[in-house]
Each structure stands twice: as C-alpha cells, then as structure tokens.
C-alpha cells in the first residue's frame with residue numbers, strides 16, 4: 001500500500017509559528033512521526049510539503065495511478081482552494097483531511113473547507129495524532145476495498 005501525505009503552506013514553520021496553536025514540535029518531527037507510523041504499518045509513504053497551491057495540485061495529480069490514498073492538510077488553502085478540491089476529485093483516490101488545530105473552534109473563515117467534499121473523513125484538533133488517525137482510517141478503507 002502506498003500513501004501520499006501532503007502538507008500545505010506554513011506547515012514547514014511548525015515549532016516556530018503560533019506554538020500555542022500548533023505546538024512546539026517542528027515539521028521535521030512531523031515527518032518522522034508520519035514515517036514511524038507508516039514503517040510500523042508496512043505502508044510505503046511519500047511525505048511532501050509546499051507553500052504553493054499549484055504545486056499541491058501537481059502533487060495530488062502525481063498520486064494518480066501511483067498511490068492508493070491521500071492524507072492532506074492543505075493548511076490555509078483548505079479555506080480557499082477549489083483547485084485543490086478539483087484535483088482530489090480528479091484522481092478519485094480515497095482522501096482524508098487533517099488539521100492540527102480544531103478549525104471548528106477557530107475564526108469563522110476556517111469553518112469552510114473546500115477539500116472536505118472530496119474526503120471520506122476529517123481529523124482536526126488532534127495535533128500530530130490526527131495524521132496517525134488518518135493513515136489508519138485510510139489503510140482500513142483501502143484494505144476493505146481490496147476484499
């Protein structure tokens with residue numbers, strides 16, 4: 001099983017940006033956390049981060065016929081990007097949305113998620129653990145699909 005884990009703008013600043021919201025751990029720590037889970041679960045994973053919307057679209061498209069599922073934290077593009085929604089719909093892969101913070105309890109503009117429409121689940125407010133929940137959810141779905 002191969003998964004693509006995608007992270008959007010400013011997540012490379014984890015550990016520095018608003019630690020009261022996003023925590024003290026760095027993006028490198030997040031990568032290691034995700035890699036550790038995937039290694040333990042026997043999942044081949046590609047982890048990527050970009051600050052650019054078009055690059056997120058390219059990365060989503062690269063998963064077509066190349067990955068079994070996508071975990072995506074589009075960060076601020078969650079709340080603005082129809083292009084990312086369309087890309088996830090286009091590749092027609094199971095996708096799970098993740099947010100470190102609980103976006104439902106923050107500013108009203110964060111209550112809107114375009115990508116959610118193309119996702120089978122959302123985990124928000126669990127910090128790094130949201131990625132573990134998303135990966136395990138996707139793994140179960142993909143395994144059930146293959147039966």
Ligand code: DQA
Nearest residue numbers: 010073075076099100101110
């Ligand atoms: C975020 C929440 C978004 O609203 C914000 O723009 C981010 C990070 C999160 O992981 O909590 O950059 O996606």
